[in-house]
Amino acid sequence: MAALTAGWPLASSLVHNPRPLAAGSRLTLGPNRLSAARFTVGPGWSMLRASSNPHQGYALARGPVRLSIRYVALISAGQEPQLLAGLHTVLRLSNPGVTLGQPRPVITAQGRHGITGVVSGRGVTGIVAIVPAPSRQFAIQVLVLGPPRDKLASRGAESRLVRSLLFPAAR
Amino acid sequence: MTADVSILVVRVTAGAVCAFGAVVLAVAFFRYLVVLPAAAVQAVAAELPLLAIGFSVLRRLRPVRPPDLAWSAAALIFGGTAAAGCALLANQGLGGLWAKAAGPSFASNWSAALSAPLNEEILKVCGVVMVLLAAPQVIRGPLDGMIIGAITGLGFQAAENVTYGLNAVALSGATDPGRAVWNSMLYRVSTGGLGSHWTLTAVAGAGVGYLVRRGQDGVLPAAGCLLGAMGMHLLFDAPYVALAVKVAVNLVSAGTLYLALRRGYASRAQKLLTGLETAGAITPAEAAAVISRRRRRRLAQRATPGAERDLLLTRQRELLALVDAAAP
Numbered sequence: 051m052a053a054l055t056a057g058w059p060l061a062s063s064l065v066h067n068p069r070p071l072a073a074g075s076r077l078t079l080g081p082n083r084l085s086a087a088r089f090t091v092g093p094g095w096s097m098l099r100a101s102s103n104p105h106q107g108y109a110l111a112r113g114p115v116r117l118s119i120r121y122v123a124l125i126s127a128g129q130e131p132q133l134l135a136g137l138h139t140v141l142r143l144s145n146p147g148v149t150l151g152q153p154r155p156v157i158t159a160q161g162r163h164g165i166t167g168v169v170s171g172r173g174v175t176g177i178v179a180i181v182p183a184p185s186r187q188f189a190i191q192v193l194v195l196g197p198p199r200d201k202l203a204s205r206g207a208e209s210r211l212v213r214s215l216l217f218p219a220a221r
Numbered sequence: 222m223t224a225d226v227s228i229l230v231v232r233v234t235a236g237a238v239c240a241f242g243a244v245v246l247a248v249a250f251f252r253y254l255v256v257l258p259a260a261a262v263q264a265v266a267a268e269l270p271l272l273a274i275g276f277s278v279l280r281r282l283r284p285v286r287p288p289d290l291a292w293s294a295a296a297l298i299f300g301g302t303a304a305a306g307c308a309l310l311a312n313q314g315l316g317g318l319w320a321k322a323a324g325p326s327f328a329s330n331w332s333a334a335l336s337a338p339l340n341e342e343i344l345k346v347c348g349v350v351m352v353l354l355a356a357p358q359v360i361r362g363p364l365d366g367m368i369i370g371a372i373t374g375l376g377f378q379a380a381e382n383v384t385y386g387l388n389a390v391a392l393s394g395a396t397d398p399g400r401a402v403w404n405s406m407l408y409r410v411s412t413g414g415l416g417s418h419w420t421l422t423a424v425a426g427a428g429v430g431y432l433v434r435r436g437q438d439g440v441l442p443a444a445g446c447l448l449g450a451m452g453m454h455l456l457f458d459a460p461y462v463a464l465a466v467k468v469a470v471n472l473v474s475a476g477t478l479y480l481a482l483r484r485g486y487a488s489r490a491q492k493l494l495t496g497l498e499t500a501g502a503i504t505p506a507e508a509a510a511v512i513s514r515r516r517r518r519r520l521a522q523r524a525t526p527g528a529e530r531d532l533l534l535t536r537q538r539e540l541l542a543l544v545d546a547a548a549p
Contacts, residue, residue, distance in 0.1 A: 189394060
């Protein structure tokens with residue numbers, strides 16, 4: 051039991067996790083072609099492979115800045131009004147101590163409307179956004195967190211990524 | 222080291238491993254209890270009927286008499302704490318290795334199928350081994366191993382259902398936590414529940430029983446059972462296979478093994494009882510009643526309460542011990 055419980059995490063920690071992504075790389079997120087989104091990655095990002103899964107979400111890193119982009123499967127269509135409250139809850143679950151500021155609208159290059167907001171906590175700042183898919187059956191949630199000195203870089207990265215979000219099934 | 226000290230060491234170790242697993246699970250899901258206490262309680266409470274019914278039914282599947290209640294409960298707890306908690310860490314580690322070595326795309330499809338069978342089947346069958354080492358009288362043959370294995374698997378299944386239910390909250394954007402937990406539980410119990418962990422560990426546990434009964438000659442069947450359970454698990458987690466097929470394969474595999482073992486048990490028990498009856502050690506009525514729970518109960522009810530009934534119950538217990546010793 052000890053060999054499996056400690057051995058695999060130890061072996062995994064010995065293998066380098068981040069894999070650099072070329073600027074302009076396009077990643078697809080979602081369980082299938084009809085329920086998927088595509089986005090474009092800016093320069094300098096690496097993918098944290100152990101925490102990335104094309105069906106559920108990616109974890110990216112650029113220096114101390116961490117970006118997570120998650121597929122959110124809505125339980126039923128028409129849950130868009132609950133997305134903001136859900137975002138608060140998800141933040142409290144995944145990043146204790148981080149709070150969401152005043153939300154404001156955001157729009158992707160494809161014309162999809164979502165919501166975004168500044169997040170801050172002890173020693174970290176960043177931005178979060180959530181954009182529902184046209185099918186209203188899923189949404190894409192983006193969270194960028196980094197030290198306060200990287201505030202502008204975080205916001206720029208999030209803004210570029212959210213604008214690049216594309217829902218191929220809607221074209 | 223004397224046998225008593227060895228057994229004590231095993232029991233303390235098992236308790237420590239269960240505590241460790243419980244802490245791992247608590248740390249991983251503690252935030253849900255703080256942020257969404259109602260959903261967390263709901264996720265746990267929804268498993269209680271499954272646990273109660275499953276525990277009762279699985280124990281009754283052992284012919285003649287159910288396995289010891291305390292050790293059955295120990296197996297259930299081991300599956301739900303030690304095995305589930307350790308599996309969480311082991312699967313994260315091996316899953317991470319798959320993602321790094323073969324890429325996230327490959328890992329998203331195959332990581333579960335290639336990690337869980339290896340980690341979880343070994344961790345769960347450790348529960349059967351722990352019961353065997355801590356209370357050797359509980360597992361005397363493959364049928365005992367199978368029942369204790371199924372109960373260990375049930376505990377694991379319930380713990381996994383809770384973790385999946387809570388994960389479903391985040392995966393659905395926490396838009397309706399109560400419904401996310403409920404949907405996840407319904408899906409896991411109604412669709413895959415019939416062919417999941419309890420069937421897998423039942424098969425692996427039978428292997429432990431073969432080792433007990435046959436010694437070195439049991440190594441091959443034991444390895445076969447463990448590999449069989451891993452194969453069933455791999456199929457269950459594999460992409461591109463219909464869930465109905467997965468459930469049917471696991472249910473039929475475990476069911477066939479159970480029926481074969483049960484028939485063997487009944488045949489050995491009958492042979493023993495016939496021998497005792499022929500030798501005049503027991504009456505035909507006792508021979509007919511001893512391997513049937515209902516007939517034993519009926520005989521006891523007919524006996525006059527007090528000394529006569531006590532004597533009958535003592536006699537039944539002695540005969541059951543004889544049958545269990547000869548037929549495992």
